[in-house]
Amino acid sequence: MENKNTKIITKQLNLFYGSKQALKNISLGIFEHKVTALIGPSGCGKSTFLRSLNRMNDLIENTRTEGTVEIDNVNIYQNGIDVVELRKKVGMIFQKSNPFPKSIYENVAYGPRINGVKDKDILEETVERSLKQSALWDEVKDDLKKSGLALSGGQQQRLCIARALAVNPEILLMDEPASALDPIATAKIEELIYELKENYTIVIVTHNMQQAARVSDYTAFFYIGELIEYDLTKTIFTMPKKKQTEDYITGRFG
């Protein structure tokens, strides 16, 4: 077996929206430099779980979290955690690409700038590195002043990935990153995810089971707030242990 470290560990994680429990006792270890896919029907808690990994749920009123989420052995829900620092380390990509109404360059330089980077050379270097890592550089390098909003949907999503990479995160959370894209743009994002895992730990929520199969190393199947099964993606998609998983991935659900 290859050597792998656990980057994130959740222990008995419960999450409530008001009186409704969205996550039930989730204990799960996420491996470093691997892609972990979260799958399950709508309302199963997969996006809630994803957002609990960088405390995005804090922004939703009336949420209450119990249990722990440890990243590099530090519970991110303990007192005194700097949430801004946390979200720098744990970047997020959303379903709908959301570039700022600024140039491509400024979109990527935004993060480093608000973190106090003023040196023009460093900024330029960061923009170039991030755009290269997000496989967008070759398409935009001659026109970095163009508005981010003038790019195609797929390019905008890769711009958002570059923007997330510019602040040197260690973990990338992706919430349906390709669901609004055409098949070619989707394939590009999937290839990109495959390349990025060399340097980042990636957790991806997807409704598209085939996508989970293609891009991930591990898959977690959620159902009504519970973690039903978690295993190597190969195992989940060839010989799942639970009947519920089998029914869901084969489309026999309900």
Add this chain to the structure above:
Amino acid sequence: MQRHFDQELQELKSTLIKMGSLAEQSIEKAIQSLLLQDKELALLVINDDFRINNFEIEIDTAIVDLLALQQPVASDLRFILAAAKINSDLERIGDHAVNIAQSSLKLSEQTSFSPSTWETLPLGDELRRITHITKQMLTDAINSFIHLDAMLGENVLLVDDVVDSLNKQIISDLINVMKNNSQFIDQSLELIRVSRNLERVADLATNIAEDVVFITKAKNVKHHATDISDGEKKMNIEK
């Protein structure tokens, strides 16, 4: 666009090529063990068969993973389906090599049998021909897969009939040997087994070549399927 899937397909192909080369070597050694009455070589073939079997399991697993995880279509799908079939064909070829090696051992136990016996048998030439042609068919089939060379594959298909009729000829000749000389019954029966095994290897080489045509031309040439026009097919069904 670069696809990491291509890399996985390439890995599948190289594993199959390694397996193919082992199967080819096994057949070659089995034949040599027979012609030279070399017991050690025969034992080597028998003892090494597990390596081919291990490849079969490894490739089976890889194919299941590729089908489940990558949802291949078109040429990717044809390649993977053909790879699955070639995998079991190569495994069977390994088994036939073992059968030939076992026959070779049994023949060497016969005191009256030695390499020079070949010269005294009236069908020595035919047996040499069937081994030679079968080996060449297998080599060509594997090469046609390595280079995805449909033309080379189609040439293999043409030779299969030659092996079939040689096999028939050898069997009928050996029956005559047995009729005329009861001292050769054991040897003749063993040689019939060898000939049948070689004929099966040629069939399996033909299957591999057909799969190469399927991968490259998206054409099913099994059982002369493409020779029959759609109209004729319909008539055959109606009959």
